[in-house]
Amino acid sequence: MALSLDSIASFSQKLAGQIHLRSLRDSFIVAIPFLVLAGLFIMINYVFLDPAGFMKNVISADTMMHYRGIGERVLNGTMNILSVMLAVLIAWSLACKRKFESPIIAAMVSLACFYVLMPTSVSVALPEGGANVMVGGMVPYALTNAGGVFLAIICAFLSTGIFLNISASPKLQISLGEEVPPMVQQSFNALFAIMITVALFAGGTFLITSLFDTEIFALIQTLVQKPLVHLTTSLPGFITLTTLTNLLFALGIHPSGIINPILEPPLLVAMQENMAAFAAGQIPPHIIVLPFRDIYGHMGGTGSTLALLLAIILRSRMSSHKKFAKTVIAPGVFNINEPVIFGLPVILNPLLMIPFIVFPQISFIIAWFATSWGWVSHIVAYVPWSVPPLLSGWLGSGGDLRNVVLQVILIAIGVAVYMPFLIAYERSIMNKKTQTIVDDIQQIPPQNAAVNHDETQAAAGEDDAHHVLNGKKIVLMCNEGMSTSMVARKMKQYAQSIGCTANISATNIGSLEDIYPPTDLIILSPQLAYMESKVRETVKNQCRVTLVNPQHFSHMDGKSIIEHAITLFK
Structure with missing residues (x-):
């Protein structure tokens, strides 16, 4: 067993x-507030402002339709551009995790490639049952809302991978001298990588659409998105x-x-x-x-x-x-x-x-x-x-x-x-x-075991025991940062009661690579016990890493966790 x-x-x-999975997960977390806002205005527009709904005797239909415009604009800036947001967020997250010095450039490359994949003309239905006509110079929301999520994911992964690999070549970098501002230098270093990546996407898209007489979006819909949606629903x-x-x-x-x-x-x-x-x-x-x-x-x-x-x-x-x-x-x-x-x-x-x-x-x-x-x-x-x-x-x-x-x-x-x-x-x-x-x-496994009670009390009972944590940065880490935020609050309260000035905070595992260089101690929650070796490998002994006692964590016992941290530094 x-x-x-x-x-x-x-x-x-x-x-x-x-x-790639971590980048995808972190990007969806960032997108959640936009989806929540979209859901809120769906509720307002089509329940509270429904001309045939329960408010029909309170507000006139014309007034309802007029104020629906607010919600429609919110939907345009949230739900209807979800794929665009993900194309940027995934590329940004992936570039950050691969330690690229200017992840915003990778994000913009992904955005450019996403629009390169869009059709040059779309079919638009005329009003009153008229025949459809092909119109150029527009991208319908059907391609940038959740319907384009899988296209955005694939595009972000491919474009960022190609861009980062090309930009890593010294032969394709342009040096402007030390006097040039860093952002300008980074932009010129990435100049050829940007051009090559976007050109590759444009050439590949043209080739596929010519061979198969269909758009990339339609292919992804048929081969990837519809089967996966059917499977999970x-x-x-x-x-x-x-x-x-x-x-x-x-x-x-x-x-x-x-x-x-x-x-x-x-x-x-x-x-x-x-x-x-x-x-x-x-x-x-x-x-x-x-x-x-x-x-x-x-x-x-x-x-x-x-x-x-x-x-x-x-x-x-x-x-x-x-x-x-x-x-x-x-x-x-x-x-x-x-x-x-x-x-x-x-x-x-x-x-x-x-x-x-x-x-x-x-x-x-x-x-x-x-x-x-x-x-x-x-x-x-x-x-x-x-x-x-x-x-x-x-x-x-x-x-x-x-x-x-x-x-x-x-x-x-x-x-x-x-x-x-x-x-x-x-x-x-x-x-x-x-x-x-x-x-x-x-x-409790030995590595999770609580510190010997007598030793803990002795460590905590010394007049200057808490001073070893003064100025130290302690981060509690769990999967989302929700449960640890409550435990961190209890730790802060106890630390303040003994005059300890440790900087205590909570975060999620996705932030590991951003927070560990200036951190003195990372305390992993029980649900991340299986990730301990990966975390230690990532931080490379630049800070201490320990697993929290599950009983202390579940009871939100900030005092015991602080006392254990004191023994680690003593």
Whole structure:
């Protein structure tokens, strides 16, 4: 078992450390606020400002249509240029990770190549049923919104790779002398690389369109985008990927850098198609879209652990579990559940792993059929994963309370599913005959073990113990930077209480290469334990790296983490 887990962890580490997947993941994170804003104005324009909606007796139809113009402009600057943003963001992120001195140039090359791939003329339908005509000098939003996401991804990867390889050749660089400003010098160094890369894209595009008598966009749509969207929006394909996601998490491997770059782009395309259909008054074409996962199967976080916390509060016979549940239910409401996964724990816990993996799939199946049969509305507005349950169902469905009722039903089912496993788990804890099994479940690896209590107290009790951290930069790192931000706040509070001036912050693993040179200590959260060797390899002994004690992390015990940090520097 240990060997297989090590093999899975090693493979996952390599995949999560893959530079293209990391760039893709980081770029989607940056794009999320724009999608949230688009979803908000979809809701405003087509629910609140619907001439046939519930506001029709309050605001005139003409007034509604007039003020819809605000939302339409917002959609033009968010949803309708998503592919353009990704072409720039992915190239920028990839160039940064490959340590290119001026990543903005790589981003502009990607943008230029993306528009090189656009058709020189498009078919436009004339009003009142007239024949279509070919019009040049325009790029329709259909090519720059989520419909062009895969074209943007491929373009960014290819153009940045070609550009960086060509620009690395000294023979193609132009030296203007030391007196020239750095930005001007960088621009001239990249001059030939820019010209060659864009020319290659233009020549390749012309050749392909001539040979196949079709545009690159249409080829990518047919060969890549449509098959992937069909795979991920079909119930069997979606269930397969989400089951793998939960399985990896239950084994202590955070799946976002592994599964999400595969799962999320097609679901984002499906989300945009639903939003466009809703705005046009048509039936949304997809049941499964990106927020479908979070609205129905991630209530409380991966594994829908909000149901587990409610089960503990309702039926747990252990006061320690009840106290723990009440402590972590606040972040759980916002779908942050690392404290539950690593603190209860769920990770490597045979009894709790089963409902953690299986129950979300039950929720997805129920929600899929409920939507298919018309009992609830399709998801038509993008809702970020951190929006609490019930509110997320109302927003995502365009204001349909039936979706909220479905979420309540699913949470109740989740409590019922988790309950027998929770009772069995607590019995195993209280049963002396199975104590060794529990010890194996909850055992902390030596490298994660807490510092000897007496040594910690002695270190913390010395008058000047905290001075070793004064001025030190300490960074807590997790997958998204959400759970660690709360732990960092607790650490700051304790540090201030003992007069320690350490600079404590939280960030995500994607920022590693940007933050480690001036950092003194990186503390990895439990969900990044499998990435420890990769992080150490990256920082190359330029700063200390340690894994946080899972119990200290799950209980947000800032005091114990600070005391452990003191021993590392002493």
